[in-house]
Amino acid sequence: MIAMSTRHILLGLLATGPSHGYDLKRRHDERFPQARPLAYGQVYTTLQRLVRDGLAEVDGTDSDGGPERTVYRPTGEGTRELSRWAAEIAPPAPFVANEIFAKVVVAILSGGDPAGYLSAQRAAHMERMRELTALKAAPGTDLATVLSADYALNHLDADLRWMNTTAARLTTLTAEVDAP
Amino acid sequence: MSRPVPLLTARGLVKAHGSTPALRGASVELHAGEILAVTGPSGSGKSTLLHCLAGIVRPDEGSVTYDGRRLEELSEQRLSALRRTEFGVVFQFGQLVPELTVLDNVALPLLLAGTDRAGARTRAGAWLERFGVRGQDGMRPGELSGGQAQRVALARALVTSPRVVFADEPTGALDSLASEQVMTALVHTAREAGTAVLLITHDAQVAAYADREVRLRDGAAAALGVTA
Amino acid sequence: MRRLRSDLRLAWELTRGSGRGEWWRIALTAAGAALATGFALTAAVLASLRGTHRVPVAHGLLDQPGTRSGVVVGLLLLLVPVLGLLGQCARVGAVHRDRRLARLRLAGATPWQVRRIAALETGLACLPGSAVAVCCSVPLLLRWWERPSAPAWAGIALVALAVPLLGTAAGGLALRRVLADPLGRVRRAGPRGGRGPGLLFLAGLCLIGLVGVLTVSGASTTAGGRAGGGALLPVLGAAVAVGAGAVWLSGAVAAATGRLLAVRARSAATLIAAERLRDDPWAAARAHAAVLLVTVAGTGFLGIRQVLVDVVRARKDLDTSYYLAGLDLTGAAVAVAVAVTLSALAVGTAESVATRRRSLAAQVAAGVPRAVLGRALLLETALPLAPALLLAGLGGTGIGAWYALLAGRPVPWAIALVPVVAYAACLLAAAGSLPLLRRSVRPGELRYA
Numbered sequence: 001m002i003a004m005s006t007r008h009i010l011l012g013l014l015a016t017g018p019s020h021g022y023d024l025k026r027r028h029d030e031r032f033p034q035a036r037p038l039a040y041g042q043v044y045t046t047l048q049r050l051v052r053d054g055l056a057e058v059d060g061t062d063s064d065g066g067p068e069r070t071v072y073r074p075t076g077e078g079t080r081e082l083s084r085w086a087a088e089i090a091p092p093a094p095f096v097a098n099e100i101f102a103k104v105v106v107a108i109l110s111g112g113d114p115a116g117y118l119s120a121q122r123a124a125h126m127e128r129m130r131e132l133t134a135l136k137a138a139p140g141t142d143l144a145t146v147l148s149a150d151y152a153l154n155h156l157d158a159d160l161r162w163m164n165t166t167a168a169r170l171t172t173l174t175a176e177v178d179a180p
Numbered sequence: 181m182s183r184p185v186p187l188l189t190a191r192g193l194v195k196a197h198g199s200t201p202a203l204r205g206a207s208v209e210l211h212a213g214e215i216l217a218v219t220g221p222s223g224s225g226k227s228t229l230l231h232c233l234a235g236i237v238r239p240d241e242g243s244v245t246y247d248g249r250r251l252e253e254l255s256e257q258r259l260s261a262l263r264r265t266e267f268g269v270v271f272q273f274g275q276l277v278p279e280l281t282v283l284d285n286v287a288l289p290l291l292l293a294g295t296d297r298a299g300a301r302t303r304a305g306a307w308l309e310r311f312g313v314r315g316q317d318g319m320r321p322g323e324l325s326g327g328q329a330q331r332v333a334l335a336r337a338l339v340t341s342p343r344v345v346f347a348d349e350p351t352g353a354l355d356s357l358a359s360e361q362v363m364t365a366l367v368h369t370a371r372e373a374g375t376a377v378l379l380i381t382h383d384a385q386v387a388a389y390a391d392r393e394v395r396l397r398d399g400a401a402a403a404l405g406v407t408a
Numbered sequence: 409m410r411r412l413r414s415d416l417r418l419a420w421e422l423t424r425g426s427g428r429g430e431w432w433r434i435a436l437t438a439a440g441a442a443l444a445t446g447f448a449l450t451a452a453v454l455a456s457l458r459g460t461h462r463v464p465v466a467h468g469l470l471d472q473p474g475t476r477s478g479v480v481v482g483l484l485l486l487l488v489p490v491l492g493l494l495g496q497c498a499r500v501g502a503v504h505r506d507r508r509l510a511r512l513r514l515a516g517a518t519p520w521q522v523r524r525i526a527a528l529e530t531g532l533a534c535l536p537g538s539a540v541a542v543c544c545s546v547p548l549l550l551r552w553w554e555r556p557s558a559p560a561w562a563g564i565a566l567v568a569l570a571v572p573l574l575g576t577a578a579g580g581l582a583l584r585r586v587l588a589d590p591l592g593r594v595r596r597a598g599p600r601g602g603r604g605p606g607l608l609f610l611a612g613l614c615l616i617g618l619v620g621v622l623t624v625s626g627a628s629t630t631a632g633g634r635a636g637g638g639a640l641l642p643v644l645g646a647a648v649a650v651g652a653g654a655v656w657l658s659g660a661v662a663a664a665t666g667r668l669l670a671v672r673a674r675s676a677a678t679l680i681a682a683e684r685l686r687d688d689p690w691a692a693a694r695a696h697a698a699v700l701l702v703t704v705a706g707t708g709f710l711g712i713r714q715v716l717v718d719v720v721r722a723r724k725d726l727d728t729s730y731y732l733a734g735l736d737l738t739g740a741a742v743a744v745a746v747a748v749t750l751s752a753l754a755v756g757t758a759e760s761v762a763t764r765r766r767s768l769a770a771q772v773a774a775g776v777p778r779a780v781l782g783r784a785l786l787l788e789t790a791l792p793l794a795p796a797l798l799l800a801g802l803g804g805t806g807i808g809a810w811y812a813l814l815a816g817r818p819v820p821w822a823i824a825l826v827p828v829v830a831y832a833a834c835l836l837a838a839a840g841s842l843p844l845l846r847r848s849v850r851p852g853e854l855r856y857a
Contacts, residue, residue: 197852231773231851234773236772236773236854237851257777260776260778261777263773263774264774264775264776267775268774269774269775271773271854274766275770275773277680277683277767277771278767279683279684279686279687279688280679280680281683284679288676291675291676291679292676292775292777292780296674297674336774
């Protein structure tokens, strides 16, 4: 997956109205259900950087009965930056970083069992796909969950297809890797 | 070892088409209410396995037991009755009678079972409603989109409340959105009714709807990944 | 020329590489062409005779121009069921042929190229049939007639060329829908047989009727109408009128039966048969029209024969064997027509099974009993034929009764049984394809699109 820009996502969440760090974290996790959850510390440092770069500013404080929290809002510069980022295309897989392929090659080099590894990896992928499919197909699932599950499913499926063809071509690959 | 007796068991199935071997000793178990995906590359014998399990084809060797009955001992007539009442089949396409309306296609298994026409049509209509194709019930299959046709085929396979549904690449000719609709409809209905499903597919995203996967390679099966 | 050669080569390769169904089509088309050539040749040679001749067959029946023209008309009438048979043969494997040619079209062949290839395919199938017929008839003719006249030779040459040429033209014509929409034909499951073939059959029928009427009227004026020759014209007219109605009737009855029963059907077999009739009522119209015509002709003939035999036997001054030979010849012609018609019906039913192999196999796999599919198949023939044959029987009996009243003889009511026998024979012919149904629904069919 392409690394996501936490800065821009927070700017995007702020675009709906001023809010404080804890609220932003909660809304992020809600909106991107299958993504890695944001740590509170990360939200805090990112907000400070946004202020430093002039993309966001402090709107005031809000206590709401609890501890006092700083509320932020985007600057005009921040809004422009956000729309620039949202329209910018994501570079299509600029680097091939494939851990599975690396493990297969290493297994061949070290005289291991690449076929066994691929089979086990395949089973693990399928298991994860079943989990995601069950989540997606459960009655009453919201569309955001369905879409993010779909995204993950398609990527796992791509891995899986790659593993299937690789497993079928292991003999040739072994000969190639072993060749001096 | 405490698992209950499987509903459908195949042992050592061997089947050749002419001189081309399709199955070489495949064994599979299907439990009541379970959704089992059979995957494998093209030509690995998936369809032949389904044909043997559903009693459409008699294997050259090996046995298929359904609910304590050995299928190879049943006459063609009994097998046909079994397929009509206790099994449902969905193929990739082409299982609907092109001349019949969608409603009559779904009502056909009920008519064969002796239900009167009006009653059969009412029940068929309810199933079409359930699969979201009620509006199409006066059309002929040729006028439907691929996804609609497959949902009608599902309704037809499920209208007799079978215990096992055999689906051979049910989404093979569909795009991913239509495929998702068909699979969701199949899985929900099967879970609700406790129907077992044997799902043949080469698509991992479709296989992921199942509880368990059996992978065929060169006509023999290897069971994979069981979810508790 | 080189283009034609390459097309011919492609046509030959396509034919050679095609399945069993295609060979059936070729064999049946060739047989139909041979029959058509044979009848047309005899008619042409007889028509070329002028005035009184000694023809050493059929008890001198062919000596006089009046009776000779009657025989010519009879032979021309025999072409009607043969046309029906040929039309039905052209349908064998039609779906696959259409798809194949449509794929050629998609692969970049021009419409004319595809049309030429298809026409050549059909022409090639007709050629051996007509060649065999010519090769058999000419030596036979030379045995009876040492020096045939120039018009006779011209007639032979004309017929020998016309049959394959007409076949070629029909082959090209049948393709117009494939050419108009090649993609649709590749994707769609089955053909929607329109009225085109029925109209073609009707046109052929009118042509034959016209030639027959002209021959008879020409001969009657010179020979002055003897032994009921004058009554032949209205009889013929009635037969053609009833026959023309038959094509329309069989299609219309099939459509009406389908519509009516589709709503009311209680059993699966009736429902399937009714919906198939409603969907394509013209599919069997040609074969059914030929059945109706043969029934009219057969019923009428038996009535007339009964009356004539009575008359001939009652009058001692007539040459009994001369008239009986004439009647027997006509009887033989009717028998041939019946045989050809029933073959057309059997071919049509077999073709409908062969075309639907995959769908039928899927039904059987889903547990639809073969018996239900078999019953549906029989009902498809039985349902529309019942009212149509009733009408045809009435027509034929009418002709017989009218002739009896004309001759002042008792009406031979036994001929009313003929339509019943015809109905039974049709069901038997349709039942001939049941073994094919059994073979066709192999699960192997499920594996292919």
